[in-house]
Each structure stands twice: as C-alpha cells, then as structure tokens.
Amino acid sequence: MNPMIRKELRQRMRERRSWILPSLYLAALGGAVALAYYFQTADPFELGRRELQGAEIGVSVFFTVIFTQMAVLLLLAPVFSAGAITIEKEQRTLTGLLTSLLTPVQIWWGKFVAALLFLVLLLLCALPILSLPFAFGGVGPQDVGRAVGVTLVVLASTTAVGLYCSSFFRRSVHATAVSYAVVLALTILTFVSFMILQTRWEAARAAAGRPYTELPRHIIAPLYLNPFFPLVAVLSGEDKHRFPDWAISLLMFATLGYLAAILAWRNLRRAGEQV
C-alpha cells in the first residue's frame, strides 16, 4: 500500500472534522428528504391537492437527495483536496517527501485517494437515505447506482482540480479559494452559457417558423462540464444517441481530472522551488 495513503487516512481520521462533517452532511440530507416529502404531500402553497402516487413522492425525494448530495459534496471536495499539498508546504514537510524515494505521482496519488475515500465514505453514509425512496416506488437500486457512480466521477475530477490548485499555490487559503471559483464556474457559467445559447436558438427557430425539435448538441455543449448535468442526463433515460450525453459529460470530467493530475505532477516535480 502506498505509504502516503496510509499516512493521509490516519491523519484525516484523527481530525475533528472527520466526524463533524459526516454528521452535518447526513443532517443536511435528512433535512432535504423531510422538506421534499413535506412539499410533495402537504401542499404548503395551496396549489390544489391532487391524488398523489407513491412513485411521485419517491422520485421527488430521490432527486432532491441526489442533487443536495452533489451540491454538498462539491462544497466539501475542495476542503479535502485544495489544502492537501499546500499544508505540506506550510508545515515545511513537503521537503521530507520530495527527498524521499516517493515519486511525485505517488505523493499525488496518496493525497488523491485519501481525499476521495473520505468523499466515498460520505457517499456510503448516505446510502440509507438514498434508499428511502424505495419505500415509495418509482426508483430502483440501479438508479441509486447510476447516481452514485456519476457523483463519484464528478467528485474525482473536482478533487483532481483541487489538488492541482494545491500543487500550484503556496497557501491553502489561495488554493481553496481558486478551487471554489472553479467549482462555481463549472456550475454557474456553464448553465448561464447554456441558457444564452438556448435562448438564441429558440429565437432563431421561432423566427424561421421551424417546428420544435430536440436541442442540438452544440447548444447543450456547455452543460457537459456542469456537475449536475450528468446526473440529470443519466437518470432521465431519454437519450437516443449512440453516445449518450451523460457519457460525453463524464468523459469531459475525466479529461479535466486527468489534465489537472498531469499538471499537478509537473508542479510537484518542481515543488523544490517552493519549499
């Protein structure tokens, strides 16, 4: 086993946040479930109660939980990754690692696996909550599997970006701020870009008097790098393309993560200048 992984896990599990964060995370998911159930069943806005199917409640609760989960984990991923290498610089322990026989890739891999494993732990903690909708119907174990798989790929990519920032900056505060900026850009800018493209496409279609068709892929393209898009795409099940949107999106995230990893390895090879 890579000694970095063992060290990182040992240190991480000794931190106070190792039990505080899962507790807060589960509380947030529990709250989301309660809210989703309440809005589905209590009709708080008095829109007119209708006969509800259990499956509707199940699907509603499920989507609420997986989107809340993705949002919370996207907020947590930079916490674990962006400080991982900068803290070694701040504590002046990176010198010891760089002059040992560990390669930059091994150092990076140890940090990556440890950060990701903690996020996996959070994902696993949430499985019982994700499975609650089974009681209502409309959601199957394969949906949970798809949602967890997609979330994992997106988080791995975000973790790699965080580690790149950590290898680039000297201070954790800068690395964390830039990591959050990247996450926000991926979430908001991609969505805004998509909205602009869609609006212009709709206007052009209406002006030409063409009938409504499925949005072409070049209009959707910005969303491929939106962390929430592959979740929607993989669970909607409507994609008729030979290469579905969720697969393209995951490929884009995998590419982003791989690029971030390569750049982080390069930075670690030159990290002697920073210590």
Next chain:
Amino acid sequence: MIEIEDLRKSYNGTRGLAGFTLRIEAGELCGLVGPNGAGKTTLIKILATLLRPDGGRARIAGSDVGSEARVVRSRIGYLPDVAGLYQDMRVGEFLEFFADAFLLQRDRRRGAVEKALERAGLADRRDAFVEQLSLGMKQRLVLAKTLLHQPKVLLLDEPATGLDPLARVELRELLKTLNREGVTILISSHILSDLEDICTRVALIAAGRNATDAEGHSVLLLGGAAQASVTCEIDVSGPVMDAASAAASFAGARVLGVEGSRLRLEVAGGIEQASALLQHLLGAGVIVVRFDCRGPGLEERYRRAFGAERQ
C-alpha cells in the same frame, strides 16, 4: 564523494549560485560558511535534488543530482534549516512512515525504526504525539528520520538553529560519531565554533561563488598542522629583548609585540616551523617557560575573508 563543478542557479533573474566548485572526499566532514544570501542553501538544495541547476554539474557518489535524482536520494540524508514534522502523528508512526517512504523492506524497517528511536533517545516516547516533544527532541527526531535509510552522505543546512547549548553539544557528538562510521557530511552553519570543533575543512562561499580568504584559500583546512601561519605567545625567563632578537633572527618569524616577559610572534609555515622556532630559541640560550602556539581561529579567518566585503 561529492563533486561540484561550476554550479549555477538563478531564480527569476536573481542569482543563487554563479559558478561554485567544491570536491569533498568520502568520509570527510566539511563545513560551508558564507554571509547571508551567499548561496549556501541553494547549493545544499541542489545537492538534495530539490532544485535543478541551470548550469555546471553536481555528483554524489558518482550519480548526477539532476539526471539521477532518485539514486542520489537513496544515498543522501537532507536536514533543512527548519524541518517540518507531522505534529498529529505519533513518534513511531512518523518514523515508520518515512521508513516506508524510503522503501525499506519490512524486516529491515523494524530494525531501522528501533535504531532511530534509540539514536534519538526517544525509545520511551514512541507512542507520544510529535507535538508533545520539546524542540530538542523534535530536532533529534528529524535527524533520526534523516538517518533511517543509512545514507552515505548527510547534507545539513543550519542544523543547530534553535537548539539549546546542550542539544548543540549532542548534535556535534552525533555528527562526529556518524563521521567516524564513514558518513560524509556537508554542513552549512553560522555557528563557527561548532564547525571548528567538528570539521576538517571549511569551504567559503560568497555571492554564489567560491570565496577566498586573505591568503587566497577558498577551502580552509582546520587544525594547527594545516595552518599557513601561526601565532605564538612565548613567556621567557631572563632578558626578553635578547629573546626577541633571537626570535627575529629565525627565518619566517616576525615579532608582533613584547609585553613584560611575553613575546608575541607570527611564524610562517605552520606548526612545524613553530616547533623549529622553539628549538632555535632553546639553542640560543633563551629560557622558555611557556610556549603557546596556535593558528587563527575560524572566526578570525572568517572575519578576514568576509569582513571587508561586509564593510
């Protein structure tokens, strides 16, 4: 063991090293002195494979520090001026982690960790958290970690920084012991008395280059036998001026002053010539009651080498 040839390194236009050359033989304990910003840390970082030189060549035990960095790392132990520690790890865990990081086999690892704990005097602190150790203990722990893989070469950059006098003595003794065991040591320090106590040679560095003292030496040999000139204080019984005349007639001797019955002389040629001077005085009938002969201390030689530059 360490060969440095015309080594150059700059950082964004700022000069770190501008052509430094040094050769250190196996088993030597060599010091490195120079003013702040002279390039000592840059040199040691290059040797420790943390920095890549812009030009020149550096080899450790025959391996190039740039192209064979991994081989070099397996042969060196590097102790920076401020060595970081994982405060939230236990002492034993810390050493085990670095034993793994140096790829020690499982059977060798246990022995290496035990030896390191013994050497650092921390065997009874194995389960203590690093943050609970005193500064001296932490420094011993870092040094113990540096020695885990039994390096042939030790590169020490200001290792005594922040240590109390007792810890400094312990460090000096440990370095002497390691040197006796055959470890080649390059140590950079501003504590000249420490270097004088443990080193056989001291290299001078300034502005990234080899610096020289007043006699043009870029590497100072320590120990009386190696001095180019020595200063003698001679207490005599009887007429001191006759003794001064006798001394002045000895080739290479120069009278620096006379105080009471004490003569101060400078003798060119080192301790052997001083010994010959004593014979000469005794032969001339001078009654010598005290003969104290020594070369200038490292501090004095450092002052001569760098004092003018500072002014």
